[in-house]
Amino acid sequence: MISTPSACIVAEKEKVAKVVLMPGDPLRAKYIAEKYLENPELFNTVRNMYGYTGTYKGKRISVMGSGMGIPSMTLYAHELYNFFDVDSIIRVGSAGALRDDMKVRDVVIAMSASTNSKFDVQYGFPGTLAPTADFDLLNDAVSVCKEREASVKVGNVFTTDVFYNADSNIPSLCRDLGMLCVEMETAGIYWEAVASHKKALSILSISDHMFRHEELTALERQESFDEMIEIALETAWRSL
Template sequence: MNDKKETPHIKPNGVEIAETILLPGDPLRAKFIAETYLENAQQFNSVRNMFGYTGTYKGKKISVMGTGMGMPSMSLYSWELIHIFGVKNLIRIGTCGAIQDHMNLYDLVLAMGASTDSRYVHQYNLPGEFANIASFELLDKAKKAADQKGLPVHVGNILTSDIFYNADPTALEKWQKMGILSVEMETAGLYLNAAYAGVNALTILTVSDHILRREQTTPEERQTAFTNMMEVALELA
């Protein structure tokens, strides 16, 4: 599928990139997934230490690659994976900060929609507001996989924000009132790229902290929760 295609940011050196790819923000998490879950994993990218691997999971070919933090980084990598390397199913796996009272640390969040304070959508010159939504096919599969594992899971709208340190201390309370489940920094860019290209995208998140309750997980505690998220995502291959 990839022949000898490459970009300034992804140089596969002949290693195939699968049509389904998992996209953690942290490239070391991509390495962990490849080493822990994939059979016959081959590294297809190391440019800027943004590690990418392709292998098989339960007999199905799947890739995994880091994306870095924020919409610009996610949007760059996902655009190239879609348009240059032919990826059809893009599944972000990452962490988020919960802002609803009924949510707890380690819960899973399936991003049915991704509201945003970003202006990334302006490039499409749309005559209105666009709703960033997930692929229902991937969303449905992920919900069923999470339910089968008995995992606490929330499905709904999240916020993709360009701002980590916000000068407006009331911003999150306003989003909370609109039913936003949690906050992260990548999904809206992924969903916009996927919608424009006509491919599938889904974000699966683990609650690593509850922002309004000021609760946080430790790195050790996160590992088990992240493993649950990874295993749900792998079932979508």
């Protein structure tokens, strides 16, 4: 039995790469590893939160699920940063579009995240600790998108703790304030990266629209976000 400081990740430290892609769905982690990584090795199966390490264009990259919501995302991110010496985490997740000019499978890069979470209270900062992306990762991701001539929107997203919100006016308010989409993890990974003195970026694919009857199936969310994944892999590769 491998001894680790974690109850949720059981792996030898050297089995995890310095940069990790983190989808919420562990089955999307499996999909990414099997489709894009050379010689992927499964390093974690605890709670079925699959983690793999392989090579991409000659460099070691890991991919691991995070689960849903800030508590789950930051639990795994904290352990990867602090127990396994990971330098950078790139979230590859799904989101609900807010703008009229967006459609399913569009890609969003989160420069910052507005949120209703109080997760940052623990840090004792006398104000609101702004959740923002690491500039180097953000800059690399935008450069990758320009080279690919990919249609990508960069800006503020809304990270919510509430999937089924009793206040039906929230999406309209978020749209009015210029937010691109709604999701559940970005603010948390940005806060965790700051607290751990590490790097993070959130790249999102639109899975549904908050104002139109457009949505992908569960399987499509798992296996049809290739453009986002490829942008994230190229960004990860450049960071190493």
